[in-house]
Amino acid sequence: DVKVTQSSRYLVKRTGEKVFLECVQDMDHENMFWYRQDPGLGLRLIYFSYDVKMKEKGDIPEGYSVSREKKERFSLILESASTNQTSMYLCATRQGWQFGYTFGSGTRLTVV
């Protein structure tokens, strides 16, 4: 089974801090995704990557950036955390179009 590991389960940060969320997969999947999930809004795509050093904006990229220096690692960066970025952040990986996502366990980020 594919394992997707997110470095932190819960995180509390202060407004204005730079925040790094890490995601590591143990399979050779090219496709990796970052979502945030909020009540009533569902899952919204922030950024995704098809390969090392490649990145594509999703539906809500503002205030975020990403880094993919190695195939197994996809990092989400909040350049200057704000309270409206308080959310559950989910990393996912996918083998190909006919396969579903495998999600990490999620990081619940609170910005105070």
Added chain:
Amino acid sequence: QKEVEQNSGPLSVPEGAIASLNCTYSDRVSQSFFWYRQYSGKSPELIMSIYSNGDKEDGRFTAQLNKASQYVSLLIRDSQPSDSATYLCAVNTYNTGNQFYFGTGTSLTVIP
């Protein structure tokens, strides 16, 4: 119009009954369809995928796809209290590559 729509519920069924969850999507060229189960505070887990019109059965779960009417449904037979969760519908369209569109989910409660 949202890409993927689900009735948010909550849907309540007695133990042993059939739970029926529905999802409609707007893009006619959508190709692959997935159902995820998400327990409170946890990340989504894949339970079913379907690509062709008709029914697909896996244990107590049956996914149904009707591309002409642009809907996909999930039936849960012999519902158990452990099925109580939020169920997310996800749709993949060829021209969006490996990106999914998710519905906001239907909350299901199975009453013992």
